[in-house]
Amino acid sequence: xxxxxxxxxxxxxxxxxxxxxxxxxxxxxxxxxxxxxxxxxxxxxxxxxxxxxxxxxxxxxxxxxxxxxxxxxxxxxxxxxxxxxxxxxxxxxxxxxxxxxxxxxxxxxxxxxxxxxxxxxxxxxxxxxxxxxxxxxxxxxxxxxxxxxxxxxxxxxxxxxxxxxxxxxxxxxxxxxxxxxxxxxxxxxxxxxxxxxxxxxxxxxxxxxxxxxxxxxxxxxxxxxxxxxxxxxxxxxxxxxxxxxxxxxxxxxxxxxxxxxxxxxxxxxxxxxxxxxxxxxxxxxxxxxxxxxxxxxxxxxxxxxxxxxxxxxxxxxxxxxxxxxxxxxxxxxxxxxxxxxxxxxxxxxxxxxxxxxxxxxxxxxxxxxxxxxxxxxxxxxxxxxxxxxxxxxxxxxxxxxxxxxxxxxxxxxxxxxxxxxxxxxxxxxxxxxxxxxxxxxxxxxxxxxxxxxxxxxxxxxxxxxxxxxxxxxxxxxxxxxxxxxxxxxxxxxxxxxxxxxxxxxxxxxxxxxxxxxxxxxxxxxxxxxxxxxxxxxxxxxxxxxxxxxxxxxxxxxxxxxxxxxxxxxxxxxxxxxxxxxxxxxxxxxxxxxxxxxxxxxxxxxxxxxxxxxxxxxxxxxxxxxxxxxxxxxxxxxxxxxxxxxxxxxxxxxxxxxxxxxxxxxxxxxxxxxxxxxxxxxxxxxxxxxxxxxxx
Numbered sequence: 001x002x003x004x005x006x007x008x009x010x011x012x013x014x015x016x017x018x019x020x021x022x023x024x025x026x027x028x029x030x031x032x033x034x035x036x037x038x039x040x041x042x043x044x045x046x047x048x049x050x051x052x053x054x055x056x057x058x059x060x061x062x063x064x065x066x067x068x069x070x071x072x073x074x075x076x077x078x079x080x081x082x083x084x085x086x087x088x089x090x091x092x093x094x095x096x097x098x099x100x101x102x103x104x105x106x107x108x109x110x111x112x113x114x115x116x117x118x119x120x121x122x123x124x125x126x127x128x129x130x131x132x133x134x135x136x137x138x139x140x141x142x143x144x145x146x147x148x149x150x151x152x153x154x155x156x157x158x159x160x161x162x163x164x165x166x167x168x169x170x171x172x173x174x175x176x177x178x179x180x181x182x183x184x185x186x187x188x189x190x191x192x193x194x195x196x197x198x199x200x201x202x203x204x205x206x207x208x209x210x211x212x213x214x215x216x217x218x219x220x221x222x223x224x225x226x227x228x229x230x231x232x233x234x235x236x237x238x239x240x241x242x243x244x245x246x247x248x249x250x251x252x253x254x255x256x257x258x259x260x261x262x263x264x265x266x267x268x269x270x271x272x273x274x275x276x277x278x279x280x281x282x283x284x285x286x287x288x289x290x291x292x293x294x295x296x297x298x299x300x301x302x303x304x305x306x307x308x309x310x311x312x313x314x315x316x317x318x319x320x321x322x323x324x325x326x327x328x329x330x331x332x333x334x335x336x337x338x339x340x341x342x343x344x345x346x347x348x349x350x351x352x353x354x355x356x357x358x359x360x361x362x363x364x365x366x367x368x369x370x371x372x373x374x375x376x377x378x379x380x381x382x383x384x385x386x387x388x389x390x391x392x393x394x395x396x397x398x399x400x401x402x403x404x405x406x407x408x409x410x411x412x413x414x415x416x417x418x419x420x421x422x423x424x425x426x427x428x429x430x431x432x433x434x435x436x437x438x439x440x441x442x443x444x445x446x447x448x449x450x451x452x453x454x455x456x457x458x459x460x461x462x463x464x465x466x467x468x469x470x471x472x473x474x475x476x477x478x479x480x481x482x483x484x485x486x487x488x489x490x491x492x493x494x495x496x497x498x499x500x501x502x503x504x505x506x507x508x509x510x511x512x513x514x515x516x517x518x519x520x521x522x523x524x525x526x527x528x529x530x531x532x533x534x535x536x537x538x539x540x541x542x543x544x545x546x547x548x549x550x551x552x553x554x555x556x557x558x559x560x561x562x563x564x565x566x567x568x569x570x571x572x573x574x575x576x577x578x579x580x581x582x583x584x585x586x587x588x589x590x591x592x593x594x595x596x597x598x599x600x601x602x603x604x605x606x607x608x609x610x611x612x613x614x615x616x617x618x619x620x621x622x623x624x625x626x627x628x629x630x631x632x633x634x635x636x637x638x639x640x641x642x643x644x645x646x647x648x649x650x651x652x653x654x655x656x657x658x659x660x661x662x663x664x665x666x667x668x669x670x671x672x673x674x675x676x677x678x679x680x681x682x683x684x685x686x687x688x689x690x691x692x693x694x695x
Contacts, residue, residue, distance in 0.1 A: 011464075039635060102358060140260060164247075166476045183229040223300075257289075411478050415481075475528065480509075502629050508636070512581075518573040549575060552668075627675045634662045
């Protein structure tokens with residue numbers, strides 16, 4: 001059973017993979033913060049801040065990190081996510097003791113003996129259906145069941161708000177069909193070793209399920225996926241909402257992408273009427289894949305289906321399947337030495353399949369109402385700062401400014417948890433049927449989304465659970481969400497100096513706001529509709545500034561093997577959001593200091609001598625508060641990541657590495673230079689004309 005994440009792909013997040021973590025403590029996981037909320041012991045003051053601000057702020061902490069064997073990275077996101085997972089474990093154990101559905105689901109995952117005893121019996125019917133396959137139409141029928149059962153599909157299909165009519169829900173279709181992380185793994189020589197290992201992995205998995213001739217069938221599967229990979233669009237192109245918006249009728253698929261039996265596919269995944277609207281992303285890829293499938297050997301399609309079925313189900317099958325699957329995807333591709341404990345994987349399973357039910361209990365037990373109030377106040381401060389920045393822009397016309405202000409005013413910001421939680425009452429849970437529980441939960445999820453097609457868009461719906469350590473901007477809702485689990489130190493510390501909070505959670509809030517105005521988000525208007533609200537001159541100037549900024553990322557040295565570099569076309573949205581986030585945090589902090597002069601009840605910063613020039617929005621170069629804001633910003637990004645994972649993320653992840661996220665935005669801010677006395681001989685020094693300012 002494969003659930004598409006198409007709706008989530010439209011959300012612009014703070015970080016990828018934030019909920020994957022371990023309970024093992026590394027030596028760098030719990031460095032104490034100072035009285036003002038920053039870990040001064042983690043600094044490396046032997047490094048000049050203008051040469052390497054990442055190391056200056058966190059070098060000793062980074063050096064102390066030993067990435068746990070069951071992780072591929074370690075830093076604040078991982079530490080907080082571990083804490084969230086431990087808390088969820090307690091919730092699930094309590095529910096298991098009381099006989100609740102969450103507990104039953106969790107218990108079915110923990111019961112390894114039952115899983116071993118069932119062996120492949122839960123997949124017997126699926127396997128029989130695959131073996132009966134005799135045509136491409138038969139293949140299409142099984143692919144159409146991918147959202148309900150453990151069948152794979154060469155296409156993703158999901159439901160989301162129509163980008164050009166965001167008050168209605170619409171079917172969306174995209175290209176899929178690859179087992180490796182990205183098309184580059186099939187097309188580039190730098191990933192040749194991984195592709196070869198993938199072929200060996202396919203053979204082993206087919207052997208485990210007693211598939212005929214696995215040592216030769218694997219080559220056919222690789223060959224098929226190579227053709228599909230060539231049809232796929234580069235990920236950077238998938239970021240363009242204009243290119244991926246191709247509205248048609250379901251009946252049009254037969255003529256636009258002939259070769260694949262769309263009727264058989266849609267009858268099984270829907271059914272959907274011929275006159276139903278459907279948005280086809282990466283249209284040329286869908287067309288080419290349809291043609292590839294029409295010409296494919298049926299035996300290759302059977303083998304491809306069998307392999308991906310057992311691969312998707314491996315976490316819920318006997319240990320021999322799970323072990324082999326981890327060996328390739330965890331260790332070979334990502335550099336993870338050992339798999340995380342089973343209870344942690346069980347927590348992730350429940351978070352993925354019944355996230356709102358878990359989240360409601362998480363919020364009740366672990367999210368203080370006072371934190372929600374404080375962070376909501378911070379969001380309004382950042383919103384005022386953004387409004388001020390737009391008003392002061394010199395490169396944007398009054399017409400576009402007015403539309404930008406309208407969008408900012410309409411921006412909905414939700415903190416901690418959704419206004420209402422999803423119900424999972426229609427999911428039948430059996431504590432002795434793990435695979436069945438996963439399949440039934442997936443089928444219920446797909447029913448939920450199909451049901452949304454007949455309803456108006458619910459803009460209060462969340463696409464992350466409260467127990468997730470992350471945040472996101474949903475452009476077609478014009479909405480931001482900040483889950484409860486991220487609202488704790490070092491991101492938000494109620495006991496820290498406000499300068500540090502502005503640099504951490506303030507920059508996070510500003511980051512998500514800026515996503516509404518980055519190279520992708522700016523194409524959506526105040527209502528969340530995909531529309532062109534920019535003048536041609538403003539759009540040209542924005543693009544020129546964004547490219548100039550992106551070039552800095554392309555030239556950034558990562559210290560990895562030759563050829564490993566940041567693709568600014570892929571990371572542009574996150575690049576711009578980081579620059580906007582820290583810029584808005586600075587402005588909001590300035591406004592806070594001004595307000596504090598007339599409102600003594602506001603929290604008093606631990607620093608004095610705040611010399612603020614209201615007109616120029618500048619601080620004296622020795623202002624300690626601004627230095628601490630920049631250090632608070634750097635603190636949330638101090639992490640260490642395995643080289644294999646970095647290499648994978650450089651082609652799959654729209655987020656750049658942490659070192660770049662710290663140093664490149666700051667070297668474009670004049671206040672950073674004055675705050676740390678950065679001179680022209682510093683490695684990070686940029687001439688004034690080379691610095692980029694957008695918002």
